Amino acid sequence: MDYHAPAIIRKSLIVVIVSLGCSAPTLAKKTGPVRPAAAVLPLRPTETQLAAGRYVTQYLQKNHYRKVPVNDSLSQQIFRRYIEHLDGSKSYFLAGEVSALRTAYGNRLDNEFLEGRSTTGFAIYNQFLRRSREKMRFMKVMADTVRFDFTRPESLDLDRKNDPWPADWSQLRALWKKELKYQWLSMKYSEGSEKSIRTELSKTYANRLKLLSQQKSDDAFQAYMYAVTTSFDPHTSYFSPDEFENFQIDLSRSLEGIGAKLQMESEYTVVNEVIPGGPAFRSNLLKKSDRIIGVGQGAAGEIVDVRGWRINDVVKLIRGSKGTVIRLKIYPASQGGRGPAKVVQLVRDKVDLQEQAARKSLIDLDGHKIGVISIPSFYLDFEAQKLNANNFNSTTRDVARILQDLNVAGVEGVIIDLRDNGGGSLEEAVNVTGLFIPSGPVVQISNSSGGKMVLRDEDKRVMYGGPLAVLVNRYSASASEIFAAAVQDYGRGVIVGEQTFGKGTVQSLVKLSRPFGFLSKQTELGQLKLTIAKFYRISGGSTQHKGVSPDIAIPSLIDNSSIGENTYSSSLPWSTISRTFYRPVSDISRDDILQLRQNYHAASLQNRTSREYLRDLGILNRIRKRKLVALNEAAYKAENEELKRIEKRWMNEPDSVRDSSRDFMLNRSAEIMSRLVELKKSRQAGALPRRTLSVN
Numbered sequence: 199m200d201y202h203a204p205a206i207i208r209k210s211l212i213v214v215i216v217s218l219g220c221s222a223p224t225l226a227k228k229t230g231p232v233r234p235a236a237a238v239l240p241l242r243p244t245e246t247q248l249a250a251g252r253y254v255t256q257y258l259q260k261n262h263y264r265k266v267p268v269n270d271s272l273s274q275q276i277f278r279r280y281i282e283h284l285d286g287s288k289s290y291f292l293a294g295e296v297s298a299l300r301t302a303y304g305n306r307l308d309n310e311f312l313e314g315r316s317t318t319g320f321a322i323y324n325q326f327l328r329r330s331r332e333k334m335r336f337m338k339v340m341a342d343t344v345r346f347d348f349t350r351p352e353s354l355d356l357d358r359k360n361d362p363w364p365a366d367w368s369q370l371r372a373l374w375k376k377e378l379k380y381q382w383l384s385m386k387y388s389e390g391s392e393k394s395i396r397t398e399l400s401k402t403y404a405n406r407l408k409l410l411s412q413q414k415s416d417d418a419f420q421a422y423m424y425a426v427t428t429s430f431d432p433h434t435s436y437f438s439p440d441e442f443e444n445f446q447i448d449l450s451r452s453l454e455g456i457g458a459k460l461q462m463e464s465e466y467t468v469v470n471e472v473i474p475g476g477p478a479f480r481s482n483l484l485k486k487s488d489r490i491i492g493v494g495q496g497a498a499g500e501i502v503d504v505r506g507w508r509i510n511d512v513v514k515l516i517r518g519s520k521g522t523v524i525r526l527k528i529y530p531a532s533q534g535g536r537g538p539a540k541v542v543q544l545v546r547d548k549v550d551l552q553e554q555a556a557r558k559s560l561i562d563l564d565g566h567k568i569g570v571i572s573i574p575s576f577y578l579d580f581e582a583q584k585l586n587a588n589n590f591n592s593t594t595r596d597v598a599r600i601l602q603d604l605n606v607a608g609v610e611g612v613i614i615d616l617r618d619n620g621g622g623s624l625e626e627a628v629n630v631t632g633l634f635i636p637s638g639p640v641v642q643i644s645n646s647s648g649g650k651m652v653l654r655d656e657d658k659r660v661m662y663g664g665p666l667a668v669l670v671n672r673y674s675a676s677a678s679e680i681f682a683a684a685v686q687d688y689g690r691g692v693i694v695g696e697q698t699f700g701k702g703t704v705q706s707l708v709k710l711s712r713p714f715g716f717l718s719k720q721t722e723l724g725q726l727k728l729t730i731a732k733f734y735r736i737s738g739g740s741t742q743h744k745g746v747s748p749d750i751a752i753p754s755l756i757d758n759s760s761i762g763e764n765t766y767s768s769s770l771p772w773s774t775i776s777r778t779f780y781r782p783v784s785d786i787s788r789d790d791i792l793q794l795r796q797n798y799h800a801a802s803l804q805n806r807t808s809r810e811y812l813r814d815l816g817i818l819n820r821i822r823k824r825k826l827v828a829l830n831e832a833a834y835k836a837e838n839e840e841l842k843r844i845e846k847r848w849m850n851e852p853d854s855v856r857d858s859s860r861d862f863m864l865n866r867s868a869e870i871m872s873r874l875v876e877l878k879k880s881r882q883a884g885a886l887p888r889r890t891l892s893v894n
Contacts, residue, residue, distance in 0.1 A: 240324040243316050247419045250723040252314030253710045254423065254436055262430050263646045263703065263729045264770060272429060273308035274300075279768070280322065280425035286359065286464045289373050290329045293363040299325075311426065319422025320415075331410050336371065337378055338403035341396060346379050348831035354380045356536065357825045379829050386831070387838060388538040402503040409506055416440075417508065430729070432766035433705055437725045440510055455517045456524065456544050458484060465506045466491065469531075471620055474574030475554030476547070483542040485531055486620075486673055487761060491539060492527030501527050501541070518546045532849065533841055534757055534822035556596040558604065561868045566875050568868050569609035571600050576622030576630065576677040593622070594629040601633060601661045611665040611871040614681075615864065617695065617754075621676025624704075628653050631684045633661040634691070638780045641680045642734040643704065652736075652778050665874045666691030666785070669867045670748065672756045675699035679741040680733060686746065687737045689784040692791060692874065693748045694867050696756075700763030702742030703770060704731035732770065738777035742770050749791045750798055752866045753815055755848055757822050790877060797873050798866070811862050814844045 243251070259268070266272055277300060285291050291299075303318045310318055354376045355361060364370040378399070385395045416438055423436040457476015460467050467490040469478075478484040493515045494501035504512050516524060525543050529536070554574055561568045579591040589595075604612060621627075628640045632655030643651045668682045668691055679698045685691045710723035733741050743763050763769045802808040821837060828834045848862060 241320055241327070241413065241415045241418045243320055243419060244415050246721060246723060247316065247415060248314070249712060249721070250419075250436070250438075250710055251316050251423075253723060254426065254726055255311055255314040257708055257710075257726055257728060258427070258430055258434070261646065261708075261728060261730060262434065263732060264430055265646070266430055268308050268312055270305045270308060272311070273305050275429045275768075276307045276311070276425050277304050279429055280319065280422060282359070283421060283425055283464065284323070284326045285363075287377075288358045288361060288363045289370070289377060290326060290333060291363055292367070292370060293365050295325075296363050316419060316422050319425070320418050323418035323421060327410060327413055331407060333374060334403050334407045334410060336374055338400060338407065340375065340378050341399040341403055344375075344378065346382060348379075348383060348386075348829070348834075350830065352376065352379070352829040353826040354829055355825050356827050376829065380827065383829060383831060383834055384538045387835060388540075398503075402505075405503065406506050427726075428766075428768055430768065431703065431770050432763075432768055433701070433703055433727070434729050435727050437727070439722045439724050441724070455546055456484070456526075457547075457549050460490070460509060460513060460516075462509045463489075466529075467504060467507065467509060467512045472618070473549055473554075474577075474619075475549040477544045479554075479574070480550075481542070481544055483544065484526070484528070486618075487531035487757075489529040489531075490526050491529060492541075494525035494527070494541075495522075497523050497525070497543065499525070501525060520547050522546050531757060531760070532755060532818075532845065534760070536821070536827055536838075536841075538838055555591070556593060556600060558600045560607065560609070561864075563868050564872045566610045566872045567608060568871050568875075569600075569604035569607070569612045570615055570864065570868075571597060571604075571612065572615040573597065573619055573630075573678075575619055576624075576626040576681075578623040578626050580623075593626040594633065597630055598633055598661050605662065609664075610875045611667070612662055613667045613669055613864070613867050613871055615669045615867075616674045616678040616682065617669060617671040617863065618673040619675070619678040620673060620699075621678060621701070624653070624677060624680070627677035627680045628655060631655055631681050632657050634663075634666060634685065635688055635783055636660055638688075639736045639778045640684045642736060642738075642775065642778055643731050644734060644775055645731045650775065663785075665871060665878055667867055667871050667874065668693050668695075669752075669863060670695040670698050670746065671754045671863070672696055672699060672758050672761045674746075675701040676733075679746050682746045683735045683741055686749070687735055687782070688780070689782045689786055692750060692786055692794060692870065693746060694750045694870055695748050695752050695863060696754055696758065697747050697762070698741075698745035699761070700741065700743045700745035700769075702733040702740050702745075702763075703729045704733065706730050729770070732773075734775050736778050736780050738774045740772050740774065743772040750795050750870060752863050753812075754863055755815060755818060755844075757819075759822065786874075790874075793877065794870055794873055798870055801869065802866075807862070808866070811848065814848065818844055 258266075281291070281296060281299070299322060303322065307318055310316070364373055381399065382395055385398065386392075420436070420438060420441070427434045427436055455476075456478045457473040458469050458478045459471040459473065461470040462468070469484055469486055469488045469490065472478045472484055472486060490512065491505050492501040492503050493512065495518070502515070504515065516526075518524060523543060523545055525541055527539050527541050530540055554577055556571055556573045559570045559572070561570060573593060576593050577591055578593065583590050583592075601612070624641075631640045635655060637655050637658045639652045639654045641653050643653065645651075666685065668685050670678065670682055670693060674682065674695075675698060679700075679702065682693050682698065686693050705727050708726045708728055710726060712721050712723065735741060745763065759765070802812075817840060821841065828837065848860070
């Protein structure tokens with residue numbers, strides 16, 4: 199979805215070069231004693247980075263969907279975002295240092311932005327590097343010598359974004375000690391003896407120190423550009439030439455690896471997307487927002503701690519030959535980022551397009567035959583389509599074929615399962631919608647200049663006209679939301695599950711390169727992924743930020759407080775435009791939905807499995823919401839035993855990926871579909887009145 203914007207909304211982009219000038223002010227001095235270190239030359243922007251900064255500035259100003267005034271407000275936004283990106287745990291800077299940095303730079307960044315400079319970004323990064331080295335030296339000494347008492351009633355605040363920075367060195371060092379104690383306890387719970395833990399932690403901090411001594415100007419520039427671009431919206435980002443090479447490989451989905459897109463968040467490598475058809479997808483062991491903290495080669499190789507590594511270096515470590523084993527040490531997103539760490543084993547492979555394809559299954563319930571179509575992504579082989587190849591990969595083709603099979607099988611209802619479907623081809627989202635409606639508009643697109651375009655299904659044929667449900671979860675995004683919203687707006691079916699992700703924006707990739715000079719060759723400056731448009735439902739509301747709300751809510755085990763567009767502070771707001779004309783199908787009315795909802799809730803109260811699931815979900819959410827994690831061994835163990843019990847009961851492992859008996863959301867959806875089939879039959883028999891859907 200992000201990279202296949204319709205040609206009609208692509209605009210020519212004009213670049214204006216702005217002159218450079220000014221030097222950075224002197225940084226605030228540290229306010230406490232520190233161990234002397236070898237002199238390290240400060241990082242400075244290269245000539246290529248200076249040029250890239252100018253281009254980024256111009257594209258953001260002229261072509262980004264959001265027109266952001268360049269003033270002190272933007273300056274403070276960039277400053278806040280940069281400091282949070284570098285020190286989200288508030289465990290590096292002191293409160294006085296942050297205040298001094300804000301005074302020195304807080305209102306200067308807008309001027310530097312206009313000039314395409316990153317002088318301040320480098321100055322702050324150099325100070326962050328000095329403190330990082332101090333922290334790692336302290337942690338290394340502690341790891342070699344400390345003796346912890348795990349019977350004390352201590353705790354560590356894991357979510358410090360609303361907490362103040364430490365006021366002085368004693369508070370800062372006390373926080374560092376607690377962080378080390380938490381890591382030690384996590385390893386003690388899952389890995390081994392005190393000697394092995396001490397050795398592993400000592401090695402980890404020694405490696406972190408080595409990495410910090412090898413920092414390059416590109417590291418500072420990337421970190422600062424992250425703060426600049428995400429001040430416009432969370433999906434706009436800059437890729438250096440090296441990073442873009444990895445990004446292209448991810449998009450091609452052809453290189454042998456684990457089949458996941460990764461991104462950096464503070465010191466962690468985070469799973470941004472699990473690619474359908476890849477090893478991680480097939481294993482069901484890796485999820486979006488999992489934090490990768492270690493990588494091991496083979497079934498028994500040493501797991502290397504990768505916290506603080508460059509994303510490119512982590513990617514290179516994870517890639518490898520087809521058929522080889524890799525082990526990832528992760529903090530699962532399902533645990534709210536808490537320990538203990540979990541080790542998952544994968545076998546490297548290429549993305550299997552057959553595994554990515556839509557697939558069917560059948561459920562027999564209460565005498566009703568229900569078809570399930572799972573769509574992992576909205577895929578389309580663009581190159582094969584251009585060449586007019588026969589039988590090219592297409593979601594629409596596959597779903598149409600499956601619907602024919604289900605019609606032959608005599609199903610009475612169909613569930614479209616879009617859980618974890620992060621989007622894909624806009625064209626396919628429109629065409630798949632067309633399989634279920636006669637014809638009409640499917641989605642509206644608004645560009646940065648206020649222009650509006652309506653994408654329509656022009657085919658009047660309907661492949662399936664019976665009872666329809668769409669199952670979504672928090673990971674259903676972009677193209678999935680377009681499909682679900684259209685089904686809901688047309689009154690064609692019932693949406694079940696939970697609020698979707700809320701990504702209603704379109705991105706386009708812009709290549710940054712200088713023109714050929716008289717005495718120099720063209721220089722590649724990287725790429726900018728730029729938000730250029732916004733999706734709107736045919737009823738006028740945006741899918742942005744709010745997503746699609748289900749008609750009948752079925753909660754998943756996803757941590758909704760940390761997943762979704764509304765968790766990004768710079769996400770574009772929800773908004774409306776004028777609705778486009780469409781004729782509702784009205785296969786399901788509001789009265790139907792109300793009755794189905796009441797029946798579902800009543801049945802849930804009587805169903806033992808539902809009661810146990812909701813009880814465990816409540817326990818899981820209470821654990822996630824706790825800002826404090828116990829550093830007392832007994833309390834820590836009790837909490838994590840509870841997490842393991844819930845995971846074992848409700849989360850599929852590799853050998854049960856296809857085991858629908860453990861799929862709570864799908865089973866509840868089938869029950870709703872069974873009631874919908876009965877409702878339709880009763881209405882057709884004349885037992886119930888029919889009311890049409892009113893669309894405001």
